[in-house]
Amino acid sequence: MSLTVTPVLAQDAPWPDILIDPSARLHGDADLILPMGCGGAMAFQRVDVPVDVNSPLADRPFRMGQSDATTAFSDYLKPTYLRGAFDDLEAGVSYYYIARYELNEAQYRAVRGDCDAPFKPIEARAKGGLTWFDAVDVSRRYTEWLMVNARDALPAAGDRIGFLRLPTEPEWEYAARGGARADGATFAARRFFADGSLPDYAAFRAPGSGGGGLTVMGGRRAPNPLGLMDIYGNAEELMLEPFRLNAIGRSHGQTGGLVTRGGSADLEDAQIYTAKRSEYPLFSSFSGQALAGEYFGMRLVLTAVVVSEDRYERIRENWAEEADRPSDAEADPLAALAALLEEEVDPRRRDALSGLRLEFRVAREAAAESLFQAAKSTLLSGAAFVETLQDGNLEVQRLTRDSLALRDRLALLQGSQREQMMQTLVLNVDRLTALRDSVDTYLLSYRATLETLASDVEETMREEAYTSLVQDLAQAEQTQLLTMLNRFWADLLVYVETPDMSKGDLLAQAIN
Incomplete structure (x- = not known):
């Protein structure tokens, strides 16, 4: 119709x-x-x-x-x-x-x-x-x-x-x-x-x-x-x-x-x-x-529609570029060089290809080591965030108790004493508000650290980096930091399974 x-x-x-x-x-x-x-x-x-x-x-x-x-x-x-x-x-x-x-x-x-x-x-x-x-x-x-x-x-x-x-x-x-x-x-x-x-x-x-x-x-x-x-x-x-x-x-x-x-x-x-x-x-x-x-x-x-006359060529060319770009699975230079070496009969070219293969192997190992060290560094940052969030939460609880006590005392005072007490209470509340904002900021960074390790680092490398860092901290007798690292690792294992936990649940996980 x-x-x-x-x-x-x-x-x-x-x-x-x-x-x-x-x-x-x-x-x-x-x-x-x-x-x-x-x-x-x-x-x-x-x-x-x-x-x-x-x-x-x-x-x-x-x-x-x-x-x-x-x-x-x-x-x-x-x-x-x-x-x-x-x-x-x-x-x-x-x-x-x-x-x-x-x-x-x-x-x-x-x-x-x-x-x-x-x-x-x-x-x-x-x-x-x-x-x-x-x-x-x-x-x-x-x-x-x-x-x-x-x-x-x-x-x-x-x-x-x-x-x-x-x-x-x-x-x-x-x-x-x-x-x-x-x-x-x-x-x-x-x-x-x-x-x-x-x-x-x-x-x-x-x-x-x-x-x-x-x-x-x-x-x-x-x-x-x-x-x-x-x-x-x-x-x-x-x-x-x-x-x-x-x-x-x-x-x-x-x-x-x-x-x-x-x-x-x-x-x-x-x-x-x-x-x-x-x-x-x-x-x-x-x-x-x-x-x-x-x-x-x-x-x-x-x-709006995806493909239009004025957009057609740009989409087609961009798709062709992406299709021609080898995937990670296909782009293995060592495997490609090994195949070339098998087929090469010229001794000079074989030597050149052997040298190139060695350079690729060294570069790959360096890249892997770099990623490994980055994973350890991120784990260490996570441990530091745990400690900061725990300290921040304790300070929030202390300032909250102090503010409540000041409020109760304020009801019993008059005159200049009441005015002074009111100024102290206002300062306390301002500090409490600023500290809560700071904890929220650290919590965002904490989630970003968890997300990086959960999404960008393979499980095997994650575990190897954690094991290595545990050994490093134990040998350096960094007992407090090691404790925080273990707590962060436990949080990470939970986050991998439940990355959608709320802000309140994430904070509770970090401080417990």
Whole structure:
């Protein structure tokens, strides 16, 4: 069925802010506002994905999922890659856009051309009851309307003009975690926030958190690091691609039903987290019709095609360069030289090749030794971080006790003594705040050290470097540092298995 495009009419009354960008007053304006039929609009946030923008094949690796074994068949950790559709050459990032809010009832009406009745604030409620096919149709209708009525409002890159669709799971999860605006600890954690509790961010099945029904997006809750609202709870958001199991760190070969992300207002606290994935059938087994879940909603992504006429040659050439570059497994100069030596009959050339092979062997051994020493140095840094975090935490506890004692004494004093005591308390609180900030900074560096050893150093070399460093410290009688190294090594073994632990869990692991 073809779409009848309805142009923006002069009599279309502008919508109130609650229907477009209700959290702007508290959290700042959306990055992009796209117009919509019936006088409406939709707000979007830009999601930066740092890559080498000069290479069209460059993308950003990150780990989706979590390490919880109870749901590992669905959402266990796995590597994935992402690049935005548009490039910011000055900032050196690619980017795409994702809707700041879930599609609301007013926007659903407008996309379908239902402009006769006035649009009311209550229609800021998330639109539920969609089928996956409805959601795809919304993206089609809205894009076609924009192409005809507001083409210049769509971002473009050369021949590639933006269009709307459902998000892929990597696009959704990267944005839900906070993207490049989240620090390493926040991005890897089970949820995107460390302070506050779930009712501050989501409507879910709990007293005072939505009552189990879809709510009005009025900016009453807090955003994630990217400024996205209701990324947890409320409507569960339909994804573009179908469901696949997690086959121990990769996608399983069998393709299933539709996928929703983010949980819904009908779920409890423990069931809502960033990596949460739910599978449903595309069709109801009872009615035979497309399944329309009560809480099925959507959040659009603004992206573009990958290959265009003005980009074709650059992509093709870049791919050819990458294909011609030998992989680590193929680029073994010693094996290649050994093969040449076997075939060479000229004594002078054999001597030259033998000398070259020796030079390669020396260079390889030097590189391996360099990496080995770097691993030992990183382990040593980790041990130092453990000691610093432990000392910092003890000082935080001491200053906290002192501040509480000063506060209690303050209640008993009057006059100049009270004023002096108040100044002492203020200084103490300032020191406590600065120290907590310092501990947070050290904790980020600590996670980076763990990540480097877990991801960039092979397990065998990691263990050899640890054994060697233990021997070095024992011989030097560095008892305290050796103790810290052993504690760091225990933390590293835990981190290898659960790299998505929260900031609080990581600190607890370091100081215990």
